[in-house]
Amino acid sequence: MAAAKARRVGTWAVGIVVALLVIAVGGWFFLVHEMKQRIVETLGPLGSVEEIDVGFPQITLSRVRLRGPEGWPTADAMRAERIVLELDLRDALRNRVHLRNVTVDNYYLSIYRSPDGRVRLLPDLKEAAQKADAKANDEAIKRANEEKLIDHVSFERGSMEFFDGSVQQQQPYRVLISDARATVDHVHLPALTERTSLSMTGSIKGPSHTGAVTFGGWMVIATKDSQTRTTLRSVDISTLDPYLLKKSGAKATVTGGTIDLTLDATVRDYRIHAPGTVVLNHLQLSEGGNPLDTFMSIPIKAAIAALKDRKEQIKLDFVLDGDLRDPKFSLNESLSKKLAAGFAKALGVSAEGVAKGAGDTVKGIGNALMNLLKK
Known part of the structure; x- marks a missing residue:
């Protein structure tokens, strides 16, 4: 009698564990799908990514491309062979967006200074992110205004191309910075009212010399x-x-x-x-x-x-x-x-x-x- 009761309890326990596993796996796949969908929406109509590998605590994007919009001086606003996002697990469990580290590897980034002097970087990405976050429902709008924190961003093994339309309007003047490495620390969205630290080093190759450029400080x-x-x-x-x-x-x-x-x-x-x-x-x-x-x-x-x-x-x-x-x-x-x-x-x-x-x-x-x- 006692043995039969024990078997029934064991069966119930196994059933509960299996059910929890099914729910967890189902929830995981749903979460993965949601994350992938949000990433694609954030890149916008001009962006593409060949592969998204979702794991904890890292999400890896492979072969990312953001094309330049109409009037952009070059075909691509940004390319990267790999982007790795490292999540803060505790904040993720509390449904907060907190990225401890973002690594952009083997990249190309174009920066455009328009004839009126405005500097544009990653065009339409901000607008796409806002649209992805703020669709026509109260929950999505609330999510768009939620606090988001990025501790550290690093750009490795890449190049930056600066196009200046303020000195040459018909054909913006081009300066290529190769061997470019950069870091951005503490980006606190959406307010952006706190200091963000910036640093960059690179090389400018000329006909006779290869010079060095550095930039650093806060904004x-x-x-x-x-x-x-x-x-x-x-x-x-x-x-x-x-x-x-x-x-x-x-x-x-x-x-x-x-x-x-x-x-x-x-x-x-x-x-x-x-x-x-x-x-x-x-x-x-x-x-x-x-x-x-x-x-x-x-x-x-x-x-x-x-x-x-x-x-x-x-x-x-x-x-x-x-x-x-x-x-x-x-x-x-x-x-x-x-x-x-x-x-x-x-x-x-x-x-x-x-x-x-x-x-x-x-x-x-x-x-x-x-x-x-x-x-």
Whole structure:
């Protein structure tokens, strides 16, 4: 009698365990399906992922691609061979989104600065994520406004391509940063009112040298307040032509030299204060035959004459100040003016030298008009 009762109890226990396992497995598959669906929705119509492997505590995305939208300067906004998301298990059990670590490996990232100066990164991804989170029901909208935390993001073994339409509108100027590694720490959504730390290192390959670039600091994304340092070391000057040369359709006039830059920028209430130093090493210029050409706003002939005795190193100190909300304020133009003033001072270009260069410019315009009238 006792043995039969024990067998019945054992059978019930086994049945309960099996039922719980079935429920757990079913719940797991449902959770996996939901996670995959959310990832696909977050990538949006321009995004794709070949494989999603859901496990705990990691989710691995393989061969991820985010195509550039209409008007984007290149085919892809982002590509990555692998993205690994590491979940916080305790927060996951409480239905909170908390990623301890995100690793983006073997990647390509394009950044576009539009003609109006706005910098765009991962276009449409934010909008797609909002749509995925905020469909037309109260529960989804509530979920969209829930707290989300990402502790650490690392970008490994990749490249970043910067397209600047503010200096060349028809064909944005391209700067490729290879061997790029970057980290982003503490992203607290949706408010983004806390400091997020940023760092990046990479290489810029030029025709004669491979220079180094670094960027680091913090930013409050919601308010744009930030404190950052940018450095360039041994970068070919010719790779920065549009920022230093003002040309009238002539060939580039930089034949040699490298540039070092240190820029410490602080933004508070949309006002920027950025002291910096530029060092031009072994700068060499040649005449392109066009009297309209200038280097840092100085006529080429005057600059070449002044450089004859200063071929080793030219150091320029400057300070950028302005209101980022002022449509009349341009970082590019402000930097150009500051560098031009410092360059003229460093070279000791006299008023006569600049006047002579201006005279050559006027003469060149006159000759061009005469040639045009003869045709």
